[in-house]
Amino acid sequence: MASITVGHLCDLHVMSRIFLLVLLDEFSFDLKSSLVIIAFMMWLQDCNNDKYVIYRLIHILRIDDAKMFIREVAYFINFLESSADDPQHLSTIYAPIFDNPLRLVIPIQTLYQNKYTAISGIKRYLRTTCTRVFSDILASKLQSACSIQFIPYQMIRIPGSPYPIFGFIYFKFWPKNHVFSTNYDIFSWIHALGYIEDEEDRTLYLTFSKGEIVSEDEVRSLFTLEFGDCVQRVHMPEIRHRQQTLFARVSMKYVETIDIILKGKSLIKFKIRGGKHVWAKKYRYRNFKK
Structure with a gap:
């Protein structure tokens, strides 16, 4: 080294x-x-x-x-x-x-x-x-x-x-x-081994239509079926039985996937099984108080 x-x-x-x-x-x-x-x-x-x-x-x-x-x-x-x-x-x-x-x-x-x-x-x-x-x-x-x-x-x-x-x-x-x-290019440092982008940089924010219940598996399948093995984790809020989740966050493995999905747009609409609508946009972490 x-x-x-x-x-x-x-x-x-x-x-x-x-x-x-x-x-x-x-x-x-x-x-x-x-x-x-x-x-x-x-x-x-x-x-x-x-x-x-x-x-x-x-x-x-x-x-x-x-x-x-x-x-x-x-x-x-x-x-x-x-x-x-x-x-x-x-x-x-x-x-x-x-x-x-x-x-x-x-x-x-x-x-x-x-x-x-x-x-x-x-x-x-x-x-x-x-x-x-x-x-x-x-x-x-x-x-x-x-x-x-x-x-x-x-x-x-x-x-x-x-x-x-x-x-x-x-x-x-x-x-x-x-x-x-x-153990990497000391001139650029851009290819630093072990460097991982912040999860927020690799995350989409999803919203769902009221009355159309969307599961975590459906969210994961929405992206993996179209974009391959790209999902790192799905964050959905805990809710009571029979209540509906109206939003979720999806963290991708690579930030490049965010651009592939959004295609330069600020908001993209998807339709999944049963005609359910899902809107996706870039997640923005606003808590700068630390």
Whole structure:
């Protein structure tokens, strides 16, 4: 099993660290927005199988083009937050700069069809790469703003979080000589073995018509018959005998299944045995009080 120090990891991500400082110091983004933008960029590099997107952004683009690019990234993030069903509006956010000179491709329709997979990928970068390679920069900025002295291995919440679709954003104040043991790609961390998306990210919320009793087996069969062995668990509230359950939650094994089922829509209607209707939408966990 390979190992690497925090300091060496920071050296590998020197362009990303420069980009974070540009977002904070040149473009005056706050910490929360800066981290989400750079996590989006890291995810974008992964999607394009190109490790040098951020390098080209810093070294090739003129300052005005860079500002336009970052504005467009922010627009894409806002799009991921939206619940719009109409794909016709997608043409209005097509960003030519993604094709040239950065040589990137973001198929807008694909992003629309894979919204929750994209959100999960960005969140993964926020929790892996960003927490490891930016901790000294983030701690320094927070110390300057709040006059707080952090101690090694302290877990720190980014001010302004939770983010609507990414939840709380934390980082740990790692000493530069801390050693990570790795058995995956230390440059991207996106394929970290053992990383599992939050169950909420993989969950659908179902509602049933009043008077049409739907069982747990019927719910499970609805998805496994059409989408294969995809269901991890079905959550149905306990009810008294002969009472009807009006809603349920279904957790899938993979977040990609959510996009396959919803097909870019916010609400999908199914008809099951006996003509019963089931409505499915993405489950949203709103309890951010912890």
